[in-house]
Amino acid sequence: MDARKRSILQALTEDYILSAEPVGSRTLARKYNLGISPATIRNEMADLEEWGFLEQPHTSAGRVPSDKGYRFYVDELMARPAIGNDLLERIRATYQSRIRELEWFVHQTARLVSDITGYPSIVLAPAWELGIFSALRFVRLGKDSALLIMRTEDGLTQNRTVSIPSELSLAQLNDLAQEFSREFSGMAIRDLQNYILDPLSTSLRQHWALWQRALGWLGHGGGEDERMTVAGPLNILNYPEFNDIDKVRRVLGFLEQDKAVEQIAKTRPMAQGVTVLIGTETSVADIKDCSVVTATYRMGEAVVGRVMVVGPRRMQYAYVMTVLEVVSDELSKALKWA
Amino acid sequence: MDARKRSILQALTEDYILSAEPVGSRTLARKYNLGISPATIRNEMADLEEWGFLEQPHTSAGRVPSDKGYRFYVDELMARPAIGNDLLERIRATYQSRIRELEWFVHQTARLVSDITGYPSIVLAPAWELGIFSALRFVRLGKDSALLIMRTEDGLTQNRTVSIPSELSLAQLNDLAQEFSREFSGMAIRDLQNYILDPLSTSLRQHWALWQRALGWLGHGGGEDERMTVAGPLNILNYPEFNDIDKVRRVLGFLEQDKAVEQIAKTRPMAQGVTVLIGTETSVADIKDCSVVTATYRMGEAVVGRVMVVGPRRMQYAYVMTVLEVVSDELSKALKWA
DNA sequence: CATTAGCACTCCCCTGTGGCGAGTGCTAAT
């Protein structure tokens, strides 16, 4: 692929990203100073199409980048401008709030990203069930209910109201919690559930029903909902390729459910840095017309969560990547002190 | 309005609810045993249109009920069949779970209702800020964070993590909480916020910053999000009148934001029972093509929340009303023991 | 020999036309 083909592919991709219209040779020659005539561009485009970088919606339409074309553009062609100062300020300001709750960070980040980019965004909260169980604690609320507080070795906590047998005294509850903590501290939270359901494994079995009730939840680390936040899903309606009600249904349906997002997350390992998945690269049929940009964030040293942007394939890749880079970075910094 | 007009309006409305197609005189005569000819029906329909119960999308189309037509249908014409046993069982089964958390009820109810009816549903959680403050309590989590638990006289609790000055001992915290509780118990939660911000009102002012941080939240009763749950918003896409992308945007946008729902809730007082708002009766422009069915639920004796269904104007009113009646009833029963 | 002008060709899109069908309102007959 020589320099001329590269610049044609780049110009075409950028034009299409802005216009959403198939780009023809004449347009390309007129708008971009390539120094060659439409006829030459046509020849080059024919090559690029043959090689799979471009596609034609139909004969006598302009060309459109294919997944492979976008991929090449993202990997090799596009410029990565530095982030603007205004934007940087805005992002930093978001994290300077006094509120230091994990859930708040997740919500704010999702909203911030979808606001800034104009695409739907998803933020996955720290994967609680991967944490290491440290201790358990009860706080009595009423005569037959208590707050169950679970804590990880990282210092994260989560709590929930459980109903308890009213004959248990506060002291007894505390004993139970201590015994449980002693027994299971150091274990991955994900595994808690399996252990507790084996009645032989613990001397706690006299209150088996209580534990069973409480730990179905503990093992999951709270409801599914709290682990994922979607912001701005309707942004997708602003892009003409989603004028089709069926496409809208697929994409919004995807954003609504929790599980598919995990599929995407699994496509790439939890490597640090910003990752791009284009069209079918996500291998999720519902969003085959979308691209996804993903970044991870850290808490201390460990990678604990993800920020994602879902948009049309003709996404503003460079911009989104830069935004996610900065956001995930600032978020990681903010979480360090949380 | 004589009996014949009534039966014509009823048949037409029911046919249109099922078919979404404007209904003509011939169809009406053929499908329903009205005992009169199309010509007579036409005359009657002309009257009904003149009186504002029917509308014609265009000359030479069939007729469609107007808001006024639906209103008359709902108030006077429609049959209210009893709920089926299967359905009743399903609803009851939902509330027989062991999980007794308020938030869980709200989520489950929203999902249940949208599943059963096939329309989007909204459930408003108990209006926390209307409750009466009873007591406050701290549970230390780490060296500079604590869990703040607030309790109402009804026995509802809510909690949140707050950061606290690390020099405060546990004993000091407890003293603070007790002092605060003594000072403010019996006050409506909604009013807490205003009082605490007046530095003269309390001897607690030495930890003013802490209280300020904590109580901005207490006064609101948690994030907005937790107070409202939407389930099945995409159900709206199944109805042909929402094939238009702009209508979809309006309705989904409405469901996404919190505030507009309150507008609707305010349209009708918190009276018990099931209420129907048709088309522009909601006076929310974004959902002028929708109808809303609303029911309230109780906790003990007091009405504390709402279950709502949002659907196209040609909604299955009778069915939805029956479902909401039963659901809100069962929910109220379940909450009595929560 | 790479580049480019020229040209025939393709195919989408828009518009206008005409037939069909559903439904109406009116009138006259029952």
Added chain:
DNA sequence: ATTAGCACTCGCCACAGGGGAGTGCTAATG
């Protein structure tokens, strides 16, 4: 009062034709 009959209206759809954007090919050009 009801109804059959009929002319009329209008949306829908299929179809054809013109325009336009863009292409691939070929032959001319520097």
